[in-house]
Structures are given as C-alpha cells and as structure tokens.
Amino acid sequence: MHNDQREVVVKSLSRKTLSKQVEEQVIQLLVSGQLKPGDKLPTEMELLEKLEVSRPVLREALSSLESLGVIKRKTREGTFFSEKISSEPFSVMLALSIGRIKEIIEARMSLELGLVTLAAEKITDQQLELLRENIDKMKTADDSYPSYDREFHQIIALTVNNNVVAGMIDSLLIAFDKMSAEIQIRHPKTTIEHHEAIFSALQKRDPHAAFAAMYQHLDFVRQKILFEGDRLN
Amino acid sequence: MHNDQREVVVKSLSRKTLSKQVEEQVIQLLVSGQLKPGDKLPTEMELLEKLEVSRPVLREALSSLESLGVIKRKTREGTFFSEKISSEPFSVMLALSIGRIKEIIEARMSLELGLVTLAAEKITDQQLELLRENIDKMKTADDSYPSYDREFHQIIALTVNNNVVAGMIDSLLIAFDKMSAEIQIRHPKTTIEHHEAIFSALQKRDPHAAFAAMYQHLDFVRQKILFEGDRLN
C-alpha cells in the first residue's frame, strides 16, 4: 500500500496487517453482494492493482481465505468463492483441543442433541433404512464396531442437511474417535440398545423422544469417558 | 523445496500446494505433542531451514494458520500456538451463508438445544441472576430489545463454557441478527414469555424442561422467519 494522502488514516487504523485488511476486503465482496458463492474473483494481477498491495501480501490473504474454505484457487482457471462451508478448517482448528476429551464430548452433545431433534422432524424412510442397516451390521460386526458407531451419528447429522454444522460435527466425530481410541471404552451392548432407542424415536418422528434417547446415550458416553479420564490421571 | 532424492515422492503426492503441506507440518507439531497450545514456534528463519521452502510459501502457511486462529504472530516476539479455538474464523466462513436464513436458524437450533440442556446441568446462581436481569431489562427497554434477545442466548451459551462451540454460536447469533434485522420480525411479548419459561427450567436445573422450552422458542422463531422469508419471495 503506497504512501499517499490516506497515509495518516491508514496508519492509525492499522494495527491489522495488510494481508488481514485484504482478507476483509475480499470478504466484503460477498457481504456487499457484489459477488456470490461460486463466482469468479478478479485475477491476482487485477486485485494487485485495485488493492495496491504486493503480491506476497495478496497471496497471504488468499491463502488464508482458502484455508477457511471461503475461496478455491485453480491454476490457470482463477479463484472462486466456494458454494458452501467446508469441513477442513474445523478439523485443523480442533488440533488445539487434542487431549481435551471433555471439551470434545460436550461439543458433541451440544450439537447432536439439537441435530437429532431436527432429524426427527424431517428424516426420510430411506434414511431410516440406512440407520436400520447400520444397527444390524453393528450387532454382528463385533470387532470394528467403533466405525459403525460413528457412522450412525453421521447419518443422523447428514439427515439434517445443514452445511453450517455438517463440517463441524464431522470433524468432531473424527476427533472424538481418535482420542477415545486411546482410552478404549467399549460397551457394545449398551450402545446398541441406545441406538435402537434413538432409531425408534426417529421412526416415530418424535423430536422430544429423539432428544431424550440421544441425551441418555451421550450422557452415558460422557460418564464413561470422564470416569476413565480421571482413572488415568 | 529443493530437488533432491525425494523428488519423485514429493511430486507424486503433491497435488497439494507447498504452503498447504507446510500448514500440515506445523499442525503436526501439535498433533504429535512436540508442542502444546501456548508454546512458541520456531522463528520463520528456523522453519525455512527445516522445511526447505521459500519465505513467501512459509508465510502463506502461517498466515492461513493465523486466520484459522491456530497460531498468533507478534512482531519481534515470534509465533505462538493459540490456547483455545477462536471465533473469528467462524464469522468469516459464515459470509458464505449470507441470505440463507433458514440455514442459520437451523444451525442455531442444532447448537442451542444442546447448549441449553448442558446449561441446565451446570448453571450457577450468578449466571441465573444475569438471565433474570436480562429479562427484566428487556421488559422495559422497548426499542432495543433485539440486543437483549441476543444477550440472553449468549449468556446461556457462555454458561456451558465450551471453547469449541463458543466461537461458533457467537458468530451464528451475530449473523442471525444481521439477517433478521432486514426482515424486521418482532414479537416482544412472546419472546419474553419464552425466555421466562427457559429461565424457569434453568432455575430448576431441569435439562429436559430447558430443552423443551428452548425448542418451543426457536421453533416459533423459525416459523416466523421462514414465513416472512416466503412472503418476501
């Protein structure tokens, strides 16, 4: 950003780095409605002229926005706003929560209690069938049951069909699996019973019952996890 | 990254850009446990040597991680892993959901139904007092009641004291306010009644009742919002 008549103003506001300011200006293209998700952004060269910053600065900003899943860059094609929120940024952020299993299970509860409620409102017969199959497979597949466990919860999350929370719950379930794998808690019998109860409530399209069943389930998981956590410390 | 004996391997895996690979390697410092939240990272110069990339590439990666709230850079001091997940990345990501009010209200429901349930488990008398005051102020303050409305929900979210969801619900409430401000939906009387019901359930530390009250409240909000949304289209 060259020194010009705005120098004083720019300097006084600029606790922020240039690349941060550029990031905000690009976001502003969305907020102001000048561009929509899916639209092509100006090329780097065009942005350089408009924003009057150096290429490294511009590219730091674009790199940041790409990590946030807001834009997607393709060599030779250009840069585009994404259509929907991505799940990658969440999983990166969750690196900060490694080892804090209580934080993770509570975040899961926060999300899944609401998700199962909304799922009960709108679940389709096909989706119910997926859950049915999942539970049945879990009953037989003795060993690799954790992956079916996760799948069960993922199906419910997908049922709600909400981009904003989809990425987050996915990352959370994966993070939870990684961390709980070390603790090695397995209660197949109880898990299956709980899943059956949740399924039954969803089948009735009963939001309150679905909530109650999920609450009982996750409360059980939380108690086991936290008990083990204490035992290991 | 210089051409050396690993060239073939590097090339074959590298659909990803170098800066993306660097980003992952830095995250790996956390995942592997070599560094913890709050720890200082090596300086840029040290990282340049270890990772064998150019400075712009390294800085693109660090800029990305800073936007994700995973690291924080201070001139002259260095670069540090953050202690906890930040809210900024969420609000940036939500720029993609501008105008999609249904997506936002459903995301709010997903989160807040669970949050109020957990809040009922652990709310303190002081926090109840905050809610009490909030409702009372809302009753008198006729005009600026939307800000009190948001504050009510924020207090509940803060009660749960979970870093992972805190940033998300905050960004969601702000995004919701911005978007619903244009629609101009106001039902002060009903809102206050609902808030009273939620408060009452929280006071009893009754998770199920808290959920039910919040569900009724947000379901009402959703219906009004979606009805107005349809009417305007």
Add this chain to the structure above:
DNA sequence: TATTGTTTATTTGTAATACAATTAAATCAT
C-alpha cells in the same frame, strides 16, 4: 539503588522481480 530514557538487535511485515507449472483455449494437422 532505582528509575527513566535511549539504543540495539531480533523478528515479523512488505515489496519487487523472475521464473516455473498447470492447463483451458486456440490452433493446426489429419
């Protein structure tokens, strides 16, 4: 001694430039 002001040196921040790699689109050959 303690306190304040000054200098220094370290680290991140910004810029300019050059070239590489990718690949959609244009061109050419069959």
Add this chain to the structure above:
DNA sequence: ATGATTTAATTGTATTACAAATAAACAATA
C-alpha cells in the same frame, strides 16, 4: 469433424532487500 499440438493466461515458487515494531540490553539521571 476429430484428434494432436501450441499458446498464453493464471496460479505457484523462489530470491532478495528493506521496513516496522518492539523486547531486551544499556546508559543516563535522580
């Protein structure tokens, strides 16, 4: 018309140099 080839536009990477901020070291003063 179809397939192969070339071209050119765009993002990706590297190098170098200098600017800005500021913690730490140091000096001056009370």
